[in-house]
Amino acid sequence: MSDLLERLRRRGWRMTAQRRVIAQILDGDHVHLTADEVHTRAARLLPEISRATVYNTLGELVVLGEVAEVTVDGRAKRYDPNTRRPHHHLVCTRCGTIRDVHPTGDPLTRLPADRRLGFTVATADIVYRGLCPDCGVGSTA
Amino acid sequence: MSDLLERLRRRGWRMTAQRRVIAQILDGDHVHLTADEVHTRAARLLPEISRATVYNTLGELVVLGEVAEVTVDGRAKRYDPNTRRPHHHLVCTRCGTIRDVHPTGDPLTRLPADRRLGFTVATADIVYRGLCPDCGVGSTA
DNA sequence: TCTTGACTTGGACTGTGTCCATCGTAGGAT
DNA sequence: ATCCTACGATGGACACAGTCCAAGTCAAGA
Ligand SMILES: [Mn+2]
Ligand SMILES: [Mn+2]
Ligand SMILES: [Zn+2]
Ligand SMILES: [Zn+2]
Numbered sequence: 001m002s003d004l005l006e007r008l009r010r011r012g013w014r015m016t017a018q019r020r021v022i023a024q025i026l027d028g029d030h031v032h033l034t035a036d037e038v039h040t041r042a043a044r045l046l047p048e049i050s051r052a053t054v055y056n057t058l059g060e061l062v063v064l065g066e067v068a069e070v071t072v073d074g075r076a077k078r079y080d081p082n083t084r085r086p087h088h089h090l091v092c093t094r095c096g097t098i099r100d101v102h103p104t105g106d107p108l109t110r111l112p113a114d115r116r117l118g119f120t121v122a123t124a125d126i127v128y129r130g131l132c133p134d135c136g137v138g139s140t141a
Numbered sequence: 142m143s144d145l146l147e148r149l150r151r152r153g154w155r156m157t158a159q160r161r162v163i164a165q166i167l168d169g170d171h172v173h174l175t176a177d178e179v180h181t182r183a184a185r186l187l188p189e190i191s192r193a194t195v196y197n198t199l200g201e202l203v204v205l206g207e208v209a210e211v212t213v214d215g216r217a218k219r220y221d222p223n224t225r226r227p228h229h230h231l232v233c234t235r236c237g238t239i240r241d242v243h244p245t246g247d248p249l250t251r252l253p254a255d256r257r258l259g260f261t262v263a264t265a266d267i268v269y270r271g272l273c274p275d276c277g278v279g280s281t282a
Numbered sequence: 283t284c285t286t287g288a289c290t291t292g293g294a295c296t297g298t299g300t301c302c303a304t305c306g307t308a309g310g311a312t
Numbered sequence: 313a314t315c316c317t318a319c320g321a322t323g324g325a326c327a328c329a330g331t332c333c334a335a336g337t338c339a340a341g342a
Contacts, residue, residue: 016319018321019320055298077215077298099260103251103256110245116231124267126266126267128249128252130262131261133259155338157290176330189290189291191292194291218330
């Protein structure tokens with residue numbers, strides 16, 4: 001069972017069937033589902049769960065820092081349960097696969113103070129785009 | 142007059158009043174307007190211009206490589222006429238200001254081959270988030 | 283000036299996300 | 313075990329961003 005549920009219980013969350021199902025779906029690495037994808041999967045386990053509940057729960061998990069919102073295109077936001085260590089993303093421009101990636105060093109050192117235009121920079125979101133192994137050179141699929 | 146229009150004419154584009162005003166609006170540095178913002182400004186010069194034409198024209202400019210789409214949040218895409226040199230973006234988390242920024246070196250060197258999970262990486266989109274000079278420490282506004 | 287196909291237009295339509303009044307229930311109190 | 317009630321769930325209306333289409337308009341070459 002996911003320790004996400006354990007952390008949530010400790011935070012005083014009321015445990016409902018809906019929240020259990022959503023937490024169960026948001027478990028594992030390289031998970032970057034849209035709200036509708038979460039809803040579809042949740043509905044297989046709990047047919048009458050509503051879209052509003054999925055949006056509410058995801059929003060609360062984001063506020064608690066238990067999941068991160070990831071925007072890799074102008075489409076639907078994706079929800080990422082891997083918040084233990086911050087990371088960046090590799091996106092396949094052909095099939096859309098998204099994978100977690102850990103660049104070397106602190107991404108902020110790339111941006112020296114004299115190029116920051118007076119900003120106080122806190123974070124860097126990086127999306128690397130290219131072709132995944134399945135879609136890369138030589139693929140005829 | 143913008144040299145964007147000159148490049149477009151050379152590419153055989155039919156010059157219409159709508160395209161002229163859109164090209165005129167998409168001129169300068171640190172310009173990152175949404176489609177609706179472009180439409181609002183265009184309508185001040187050409188009251189009957191339609192939203193569909195703004196979307197059509199922006200889409201064509203993107204295909205031609207004359208403007209870049211920038212996604213800094215889950216909201217509307219932004220259109221960036223600064224495609225001469227690739228660059229990244231500083232976003233103020235308080236007021237939303239977006240500015241162009243040029244980190245040192247090639248952003249892809251941060252991601253060594255053994256961390257690329259077999260991807261063939263082509264580009265890196267980077268969004269630095271923080272507070273702009275107006276919103277930074279000590280601002281009471 | 284005429285012709286024609288590329289461009290523009292308004293509106294219908296889709297996808298994504300928010301809001302709200304009402305209903306249901308988890309979990310503490312008894 | 314049962315009751316209470318505040319918190320959570322629900323469905324539907326709504327808002328925003330973007331796409332699509334049939335019909336009308338016009339830029340530019342003949
Ligand atoms: Mn991730
Ligand atoms: Mn820019
Ligand atoms: Zn792929
Ligand atoms: Zn600011």
